[in-house]
Amino acid sequence: MCLPRLLSLGLALCLLASGALAGAWPQAKGAGFASATVRLSWPQDLGTWTSLEPTGQYRTLYVEYGLTERLTLGLDLGRSVSGDVKTVAFLRWPLRQSDPGLRVAAEVGLGQIDGAAVLRPGLSLGLGRDWGWMAADALVELPGGGRAAAKLDLTLGLHLPSDRMLLLQVQSGAPADGPGFVRLAPSLVTPLFRKVQTEIGGSWSLTGDRTMGVTMGLWTRF
Structure with a gap:
């Protein structure tokens, strides 16, 4: 399936279908969320391995803060859709905020x-439910004088016993230069202490770079 058709299908599924993470759910005034994540990747073809050292790695830092009941300020540090270093502040x-109906939010960074x-x-x-949530988060990167890149993440979140969460995510993107990618990225979020949680997961590319990976992160609310 080509990337444009996949992106269109993903948005349609979410409209027919939250929330632990940002996106369509604004942060409450004076409250915030932050996460620090490391992703390590290797080729899916084990025959190409020369050592256990990862062939790719990147780190991200993501912060949100509720300026008002309707405005959320954020900072996104890490890698862009095309793999370049990024520093983006967004509002x-x-x-549309309907509970338990569909929520829609816009942002500009x-x-x-x-x-x-x-x-x-x-x-x-x-779209939030008692058992969890469904979400679609789309971004377009428009560099001055450069080619645009786009990204779409589709997330199914499930509430588990003991305040744990299972995240099933499809990550897709169309870099400015190079082929589009689609990968599966499941992860488990577990309470660590007080307001801190750990995220442990993996990834498997379906199209694009043909890599597999491991994700490790820390979440906190403040």
């Missing part, structure tokens, strides 16, 4: 990708 606001200025608009859809 998100709700377009400004920052740098690989040293070049970038504008990053986004749209998030979410």
Whole structure:
């Protein structure tokens, strides 16, 4: 299935279908969320391995803070859709907040990708249920004088006993240069102490870079 058809199908599924993570759910005024994540990757073809050292790795830092009941300020540090270093600050606001119906939020981000200025608009859809949530988060990176890149994450979140959460995610993107990618990325979120949680997961590329990976992260609310 080609990437544009996959992206269209994913948005449709979420509209027919939250929430632990950001996206369509704004942060409450004066409250915040932060996560630090490391992702290590290796080729799926074990025959190409020359050592156990990962062939790819990147780190991300993500922070949100509720400026008001309707405005959420955020900072996104890490790697862009095309794999370049990014620093983006963004502001998100709700377009439709219906509980338990569909939630819609828009955002606009400004920052740098690989040293070049970038504008990053986004749209998030979410639907919460007693058992968990479904969400779609789409972003477009518009660098000044460069080619656009796009990303769409589809998430199914399940509430588990003992305040744990199972996240089943499809991550897809269309880099500015290079083939599009689609990968599966399940993870388990477990309470560590007080307001801190751990995320342990993996990833498996279906198209694009043909890698597999391990994800480790820490979440906190403040």
